[in-house]
Amino acid sequence: MKEIIAPEFDSEVLNGGKVVLDFYSTECPPCEALATKFEDLSHLYGNDIKFMKIYRQGNRELAEKLGVKSSPTLLFYNNGNEAGSRLTGGIKRSDIIRNLDSMLPAESVNEVKSKIKPSVSEFDVIILGAGPGGLTAGLYLCQSKINTVLIDIALPGGHVSTTHEVSNYPGFIEPQAGYMLSHSMSEQTKLCGTIYKVAVDVTSVDLEKKEVVIDEYETVRAKRIIIATGTTPNLTGAPGEKELKGKGISYCATCDAKYYNDKEVLVIGGGNSAVEESEYITRFVKKLTIVHQFDKLTANKQAQDRVLSNPKISILFDNEPRAFIKDGDKIVTEIENVKTKERQKLVSDGVFIFIGMKPNIDLFRNELELDRWGYIKTDEDMRTSIKGVYAVGDVISKKYRQITTAVADGTIAAMAIAKESD
Numbered sequence: 001m002k003e004i005i006a007p008e009f010d011s012e013v014l015n016g017g018k019v020v021l022d023f024y025s026t027e028c029p030p031c032e033a034l035a036t037k038f039e040d041l042s043h044l045y046g047n048d049i050k051f052m053k054i055y056r057q058g059n060r061e062l063a064e065k066l067g068v069k070s071s072p073t074l075l076f077y078n079n080g081n082e083a084g085s086r087l088t089g090g091i092k093r094s095d096i097i098r099n100l101d102s103m104l105p106a107e108s109v110n111e112v113k114s115k116i117k118p119s120v121s122e123f124d125v126i127i128l129g130a131g132p133g134g135l136t137a138g139l140y141l142c143q144s145k146i147n148t149v150l151i152d153i154a155l156p157g158g159h160v161s162t163t164h165e166v167s168n169y170p171g172f173i174e175p176q177a178g179y180m181l182s183h184s185m186s187e188q189t190k191l192c193g194t195i196y197k198v199a200v201d202v203t204s205v206d207l208e209k210k211e212v213v214i215d216e217y218e219t220v221r222a223k224r225i226i227i228a229t230g231t232t233p234n235l236t237g238a239p240g241e242k243e244l245k246g247k248g249i250s251y252c253a254t255c256d257a258k259y260y261n262d263k264e265v266l267v268i269g270g271g272n273s274a275v276e277e278s279e280y281i282t283r284f285v286k287k288l289t290i291v292h293q294f295d296k297l298t299a300n301k302q303a304q305d306r307v308l309s310n311p312k313i314s315i316l317f318d319n320e321p322r323a324f325i326k327d328g329d330k331i332v333t334e335i336e337n338v339k340t341k342e343r344q345k346l347v348s349d350g351v352f353i354f355i356g357m358k359p360n361i362d363l364f365r366n367e368l369e370l371d372r373w374g375y376i377k378t379d380e381d382m383r384t385s386i387k388g389v390y391a392v393g394d395v396i397s398k399k400y401r402q403i404t405t406a407v408a409d410g411t412i413a414a415m416a417i418a419k420e421s422d
């Protein structure tokens with residue numbers, strides 16, 4: 001591994017054969033998350049590919065010239081030409097390996113793979129998921145001197161890190177940018193001494209054995225596991241949705257309706273959550289249009305009656321969104337009538353999508369007792385149906401899913417574990 005500066009770029013990188021270059025910064029949690037993976041891979045691939053680092057803040061001009069806009073960014077070069085795809089953000093080991101392998105002949109790849117040695121590490125508690133629930137459990141366990149590892153497929157923070165503003169988390173007078181709140185939560189837990197393995201691929205989870213395999217080769221074992229993997233909102237799949245998430249498209253009325261005082265919004269969906277959340281949103285907005293794919297609402301009768309008689313709400317049945325486009329402060333939603341195939345464009349200040357959430361339990365769905373919607377059942381100490389396995393936050397069966405409720409669950413699970421470990 002070699003650290004370079006901008007004047008060495010041509011000789012070391014462009015004329016250096018096969019090179020991977022890490023533009024890093026200080027005080028950059030994703031850079032810290034990358035550092036050990038990068039170091040480890042340099043030992044494996046070091047005979048074939050040169051591993052180099054460059055400090056982005058100190059070599060700004062070069063970074064700008066190369067179009068590097070965030071830290072860390074990994075660039076791959078093969079004989080002076082950029083190869084593979086640039087990687088940035090929460091960079092996974094598997095993504096780096098894919099790029100490195102693409103620069104090597106098959107026999108070299110096989111030789112490198114034969115050098116990978118499986119590893120095993122042992123902890124008291126594994127927490128799967130570093131959103132507010134997992135981070136809080138990690139903090140309490142760490143402060144109780146319980147040896148804990150936090151494993152996440154992404155960077156720490158969960159949904160909060162991508163939430164525009166949070167104004168209902170106690171202790172802050174002004175609304176907090178979601179990424180700052182999640183950063184503070186994560187740093188507090190990390191500073192205590194909790195071990196982080198983040199932006200990893202979780203290959204398998206064995207809840208009975210309390211064993212998690214990450215990145216295919218690293219086995220992490222513990223006496224107990226806390227599942228804090230949260231939920232994923234179902235997406236409409238229409239173009240523009242992912243790009244506008246948190247920038248005009250929301251999946252949470254409690255969180256975002258207050259930002260639409262006296263404005264006009266669309267709600268996509270027609271089940272219980274769409275209808276109930278629509279009612280809530282009308283406390284703020286002047287006009288709300290529900291776009292629903294069927295010819296009648298599928299929510300329960302009482303909720304339907306309330307919505308149908310609400311003067312602020314109108315409903316477009318038999319319609320599905322086909323595209324979301326940002327136009328200044330407005331969102332243009334193109335919808336299509338599923339019967340007539342006629343399309344029209346609706347202009348609004350914001351769009352709420354309520355077409356269901358799904359708990360993130362794919363890796364262990366068959367092992368646990370779930371409620372009828374697929375959420376994990378727990379007792380009041382957050383114990384699941386498997387001894388030594390706890391679950392907290394949005395992934396569990398409960399009525400209200402907020403940061404405060406996830407934080408409370410994480411506290412309870414950690415305190416129950418600390419008590420058992422006395």
Ligand SMILES: Cc1cc2nc3c(=O)[nH]c(=O)nc-3n(C[C@H](O)[C@H](O)[C@H](O)COP(=O)(O)OP(=O)(O)OC[C@H]3O[C@@H](n4cnc5c(N)ncnc54)[C@H](O)[C@@H]3O)c2cc1C
Binds near residue numbers: 131133154228255
């Ligand atoms: C757009 C939006 C805005 C919101 N705004 C607010 C708000 O303003 N106020 C409020 O109180 N609540 C808000 N919420 C709700 C709040 O974010 C959630 O209730 C809270 O984040 C739940 O915390 P959690 O720890 O249970 O799960 P999450 O925050 O969902 O975190 C789960 C973590 O688990 C990880 N993970 C998933 N699968 C795996 C796996 N197999 N292995 C390892 N890790 C995994 C994920 O990467 C993630 O980091 C909002 C939700 C959304 C979607």
